[in-house]
Amino acid sequence: MQMAAVLVYLTVIAAALASAFGAELTADYYSETCPHALTTIKLLVGAAILREPRMGASLVRLHFHDCFVNGCDGSILLDDTDDMIGEKTAKPNNNSVRGYDVIDTIKSALNTVCLGNVVSCADIVAVAARDSIVALGGTSYDVLLGRRDATTASIDDANNDIPTPFMDLPALLANFESHGLSLHDLVVLSGGHTLGYSRCLFFRNRLYNETDKLDPAYSASLDERCPPSGDDDALSALDDTPTTVDADYYQGLMQGRALLHSDQQLYQGGGGDADDLVKYYGENPSKFWEDFGGAMVKMGSLSPLTGDQGEVRKNCRVVNQ
Numbered sequence: 001m002q003m004a005a006v007l008v009y010l011t012v013i014a015a016a017l018a019s020a021f022g023a024e025l026t027a028d029y030y031s032e033t034c035p036h037a038l039t040t041i042k043l044l045v046g047a048a049i050l051r052e053p054r055m056g057a058s059l060v061r062l063h064f065h066d067c068f069v070n071g072c073d074g075s076i077l078l079d080d081t082d083d084m085i086g087e088k089t090a091k092p093n094n095n096s097v098r099g100y101d102v103i104d105t106i107k108s109a110l111n112t113v114c115l116g117n118v119v120s121c122a123d124i125v126a127v128a129a130r131d132s133i134v135a136l137g138g139t140s141y142d143v144l145l146g147r148r149d150a151t152t153a154s155i156d157d158a159n160n161d162i163p164t165p166f167m168d169l170p171a172l173l174a175n176f177e178s179h180g181l182s183l184h185d186l187v188v189l190s191g192g193h194t195l196g197y198s199r200c201l202f203f204r205n206r207l208y209n210e211t212d213k214l215d216p217a218y219s220a221s222l223d224e225r226c227p228p229s230g231d232d233d234a235l236s237a238l239d240d241t242p243t244t245v246d247a248d249y250y251q252g253l254m255q256g257r258a259l260l261h262s263d264q265q266l267y268q269g270g271g272g273d274a275d276d277l278v279k280y281y282g283e284n285p286s287k288f289w290e291d292f293g294g295a296m297v298k299m300g301s302l303s304p305l306t307g308d309q310g311e312v313r314k315n316c317r318v319v320n321q
């Protein structure tokens with residue numbers, strides 16, 4: 001056999017083995033098929049954040065909301081069709097999740113840079129989340145790749161599977177455990193709230209009905225922005241430094257300065273396991289920088305489609321024809 005034929009033969013065998021044994025995600029998945037994929041994503045994420053620093057937060061959250069609904073499969077990116085109402089208008093996402101346009105821009109750039117449709121939308125979202133974290137001061141980590149894209153999405157699953165800011169600790173933990181994640185993962189991943197903003201709608205009840213669990217100076221600073229009624233969309237930062245990845249989020253929780261009810265649930269001052277974890281990260285910021293990436297990799301590995309499951313979408317908003 002000629003060399004080229006041997007290579008083709010080996011590649012076919014490798015692909016067959018990978019799909020037979022359930023392919024694993026790998027960091028170098030695109031190193032042969034699109035060597036410039038990762039640098040391209042990084043560049044475009046950087047540009048998007050320069051244009052609007054909040055976009056980094058939005059891209060991190062996009063990955064979370066993708067992964068928590070039937071795994072990290074790009075399902076959140078699908079637009080509604082005549083036959084399917086997707087995840088975009090589900091309660092936790094509607095008017096709230098952002099960054100779809102940035103993913104579109106990256107996808108179309110990659111279709112050019114890779115000379116074809118190579119990089120899955122689910123992988124783009126995972127890499128964009130990591131690049132956002134790094135651009136805003138977090139520690140880098142290797143993103144595992146090789147996810148394939150879903151061909152369906154479900155509004156009901158999005159409504160059921162994403163935790164709400166009105167949950168108490170047991171419900172938050174039950175939700176994370178239903179995704180194979182632990183209390184430790186809950187506390188570290190909630191550190192995602194070191195970035196970004198929430199609308200008044202989601203913290204109004206805490207602001208006016210939980211005054212006993214809220215730092216008075218902090219509460220006073222929020223009142224103006226989030227009145228008892230109206231201004232549902234008014235934004236407040238989730239921690240003191242909403243465009244920097246740091247442990248201020250945990251320090252805020254220890255001072256009764258959590259914006260969301262669900263965040264304050266992680267630190268209630270009674271000395272429980274969650275309290276201890278919050279205290280640990282608040283007092284050892286370097287540990288948060290160290291552990292956040294590992295927790296993101298774990299979240300990013302939730303039931304991916306691999307091998308010949310799903311597809312690589314040409315356009316992240318629609319299933320291939």
Ligand code: HEM
Pocket residue numbers: 054056057058060061064095096097098163164165166172189190191192193195196197198199200202260262
């Ligand atoms: C533990 C359960 C969680 C709950 C209940 C929750 C809830 C929320 C809510 C209500 C908002 C504000 C949305 C809006 O105002 O429209 C928000 C924003 C955000 N969440 Fe979470 N979240 C959780 C976990 C996470 C995780 C695990 C991450 C990432 C690792 C994350 C990352 C973010 C980011 C970055 C924002 C700001 C987005 C922006 O400014 O565009 N959240 N979250």
Ligand SMILES: *[C@@H]1O[C@H](CO)[C@@H](O)[C@H](O)[C@H]1NC(C)=O
Pocket residue numbers: 089090094095
């Ligand atoms: C989504 O938000 C838009 C704009 O606020 C609103 O008009 C629409 O009714 C919402 N859809 C659902 C399903 O809640």
Ligand SMILES: *[C@@H]1O[C@H](CO)[C@@H](O)[C@H](O)[C@H]1NC(C)=O
Pocket residue numbers: 204205206208209228
């Ligand atoms: C405070 O709680 C009461 C009773 O549950 C509720 O009716 C009211 O709407 C809440 N206030 C705000 C501002 O959310």
